[in-house]
């Protein structure tokens with residue numbers, strides 16, 4: 001059994017299914033990327049796994065326990081997002097001291113080193129931090145807690161490019177030092193894909209796939225060429241995405257199977273890999289058209 005398992009997990013919110021019959025299993029000491037469009041159900045899933053919300057139906061196990069309101073899960077997991085609230089009376093240093101009291105594996109030295117590196121002031125109040133600095137402070141909590149289950153829900157909101165790079169590097173370095181089970185939700189798969197071992201993709205509350213990152217990288221291929229030739233070649237193949245890229249050229253993404261690609265190349269079709277980030281966008285495209293249609 002995985003460290004985190006869900007079986008036919010559903011959650012209704014506002015009368016709709018925010019999560020719909022989701023089943024998957026995440027092994028110990030892995031990094032999983034959770035991706036999906038706005039409203040796909042990422043936060044809902046992560047809050048259920050952290051024990052903050054109760055599922056509506058189905059089964060969920062984290063560290064072999066039912067997570068909702070479970071103290072064992074609470075001290076061995078941490079949920080980081082940009083909405084964390086702390087008492088107004090606590091300084092940033094006080095918050096670190098409180099976190100150390102709560103989390104059994106807290107690494108004070110790491111917390112202090114990150115705190116200094118990112119130039120926080122011990123007496124500063126959480127409420128006075130800018131958006132990016134707030135996310136950076138939360139990241140310190142997430143890393144220094146060294147929880148068996150560490151969940152980052154869009155952790156880089158507001159961070160500038162340099163800080164985001166530092167965060168990804170710190171995450172990887174610390175994970176290699178102290179492996180644990182990390183889930184990170186993001187709208188920037190291209191930025192985090194090198195960190196990930198697996199990707200879990202949601203669409204409208206349903207699981208589209210849960211795959212090793214290498215399988216995601218090889219999931220599809222892109223074909224570009226004269227429209228009639230490309231369209232003829234992809235007949236009877238599983239088309240994921242199709243668009244016009246010139247007067248008489250098309251770009252078509254198909255599911256990758258052992259095709260004779262040399263035959264396609266002989267017909268003047270160029271074959272290219274499809275990045276995980278683009279693949280997830282194509283697989284979760286809106287059914288009712290594209291942004292260009294709004295301006296017609």
Ligand SMILES: Nc1ncnc2c1ncn2[C@@H]1O[C@H](COP(=O)(O)OP(=O)(O)OP(=O)(O)O)[C@@H](O)[C@H]1O
Pocket residue numbers: 013014016017018036037038039040041042043044045
């Ligand atoms: N406050 C709310 N009340 C009722 N339903 C809600 C509320 N917030 C979200 N939902 C529903 O839950 C669904 C899943 O929302 P959730 O926040 O989990 O998505 P998400 O993938 O994290 O989105 P985002 O990328 O925008 O943060 C939404 O599509 C919406 O239908």
